[in-house]
Amino acid sequence: MRKLTVTFVCENRHDVESVTVDLTRRGDLTNDEIWELQTKGCQCKKCGSKNFIYRTRYK
Numbered sequence: 392m393r394k395l396t397v398t399f400v401c402e403n404r405h406d407v408e409s410v411t412v413d414l415t416r417r418g419d420l421t422n423d424e425i426w427e428l429q430t431k432g433c434q435c436k437k438c439g440s441k442n443f444i445y446r447t448r449y450k
Contacts (some may be wrong), residue, residue: 394450395427401435402442408433411450 398409412420425445427429434441 395420395424396448396450397428398446398448399429399433399443400446401438401440402441403435403438405434405435405437405440407443 393410393413393415395412395414396409397412399407401407408430412428425447429443429445
């Protein structure tokens with residue numbers, strides 16, 4: 392498990408953005424650091440929502 396993929400999902404369950412982080416270079420991430428990976432001012436193109444959750448997956 393060297394890479395962490397974070398997918399930001401809007402409140403209406405539309406996938407908005409995915410970010411992959413190399414854990415061998417960056418190390419462990421805190422909850423606040425994960426939220427900093429999301430693009431500032433990001434909103435869902437399908438519904439316009441600005442409320443998000445995130446899902447993580449290790450590779």
